[in-house]
Amino acid sequence: MTSPNKLRVGILGAGEVAQVIHLPTLALLSHLYTIEAICDISRKNAEHCAQKFLIPLATSNHDDIINHPAIDLVFTLTSDEFHASLSIAALKAGKHVFVEKPLTLSIPSAKRIIAAEKDAGGPRVFVGYMRRYAASFVKAFKREVESIPRILYARVRDFSGPNKFFVDQSGTFQVKNTDFPAGAGEERDRMLHTLFEEAFEGKEITEEKRKYCRFLGSLGSHDISLMREVLGSPESVAGVSLNEPFYSAIFNFRNKGTGEPYAVTYESGIDAVPNFDAHLAVYGKDKRVEIRYDSPYVKGLPIKVKVEELNEHGEMTSKEILTSYEDAYTAELQELYACLVDGKGIKTTAEDALEDIKIFDMMYKKYDESIR
Template sequence: MPILKVGIIGAGEVAQVIHLPTLILLSHLYEIISICDISAQTALHCATKFHIPHHTTNPDDIINNAAVDVVFILTSDEYHAVYAVAALRAHKNIMIEKPLTLSLPAAQQILAAERESQGRVFVGYMRRYAPSFTGAFLREVASIPKIMYARVRDMSGPNTFFVSQSGTFQVKATDIPASAGEKRERLLDGLYHEAFPGAEEITDEMKKYCRFLGSLGSHDLSLMRETLGVPESVGGVSVNDPFYSAIFKYGTFAVTYESGIDGVAEFDAHLAVYGEKKRVEIRYDTPYVKGLPIKVRVEEVNEYGEKQTREIVSSYEDAYTAELTQMYKCFVEGEPIKTTAEDAVQDLRLYDAMYSKWRNDSPV
């Protein structure tokens, strides 16, 4: 089987802690041939540490490199659409970390570029590729005759606590040019105005809500969609940075979503589905420490009327390894992509419904 040549744009935390080590361990499928970062210091560090033959600060060096088969877009969210469109116009396959982008108009630009491209888009919703999700969890949920209620929770704790113990020894850049910050703010400002059209002022509260849904929210709501489908409506939202919640209506049942970041080193991310006589929960641990199992817990009433509890681990393979293994099959063997750009657009539509509910609700 061919080894896909990878070019990476963005060498920050998610690259150093997750994707570079995972790609190295999948060397029978991928070879990293070039890496780009706005920081020359960071690009050099990653090239040296991970034995990458070429490094640059110019994304065009990745996008226009004829040897690159797949472009990994691992930059901060505001650059996703810019580099995705450019890579698709160069007919590259792209792996873009979630979120696809922060606004529907920007997402439509990506979709339009993909329609004209020989390349395809794979969005990095890694939780949806975890073997315990695709295996035990979805299987057990399917056996519930009628869903009565569901809960989505993601209280992730301080990220630096887990990253510092990941063994990846991440290096922070100190040489980012001032002009880069100005460009970043321009891009973000445009995305905020697209996400909140008609707003007289883009407040800090709006900005934080938008960034939060693009970070933690995109994991949780995408997982909810695959399990339960797209909600019919948003019943209510609470915006209280750094904690956010919502109620989604699904016709015969409702889903409670709650998420936030505090200083307690406890990674509590799970999706639980309730039936009349059966509860099924999948619980994710931090992805920044390899080897932690993703567990499925089942509580049900057995044939004797007794409470019965089971815990299932479908595999100890981490979600990122499973994700990139599947991506290889999509790009090389032509298997359909589950987490397409069109799929990711459904999250952005859901965010818009949440923004609308928040902004239109009257105070008590």
């Protein structure tokens, strides 16, 4: 059934995440959303998407989106360094903002977005942490973890394999044009450098640190955010390891209520093996619970929860729970609609995303300690 209150959307960024994920999903949710305009630094990319998804306006000027009178909601799907400036501009123009994770790459930058949202006095920010909206996570996984009286250990893993392998089989037929305006690369580098200066304030900014920051913003933000919703924020970071393109850490946590300590291992990286191994596993004395995510670039792959535990007879039992085949992006954008139209509270706010960047900052500081 078509909603009488469709949200009118403007898209900033017509790259991979737009073409493979958000444009197809918004099209399937056409009873909730209409796409009014799309912008990309490559005008050819914008025009391709406009033709493919029947979007009235294609442009290479982001002001055409931000100041468009018929747009209620701006999707910020650009590269990370532009998230803050474009989202703030959209808020000042009175638009709601959906910003793909990461919100941004530094604590001061995140605080600027939060301040802009407060100053706007109505427009809201929703950060795209889609894994946290998957039905199997929201229902089965969290329910099963809550039944563990004392957590002894947890593991966060994300070995995603080559992204191109999954994108090429997604059926979305992405295009990549390179008709970028002169000076675009210099502007991008300048904005990134500013973010790096804020993220590593007062410290030397090495190429290794740049890659670390970009990695945590891309793949790492999924995992840290998911971990934090289930377990809370770590008390401290015991250690980190940087071996690009693989990154790991050990976090120190305490059980809620009892305060008893436990460790969480974070392990993440990108190799050439086409196996998407992303999961969060929580271990108690008599029970193990794991949620496993497949590539989000292929629609319809199930997100499953596995439970292993001792029964009353001392026997090991195992079960697998599949709450829904609905993909996490569809669930996320339906939630976004409920938040903006029906007034539901937003879970993945800018303030919420700031807590992930604070954890990144703890990891950077631990790395600095290790190389003294």
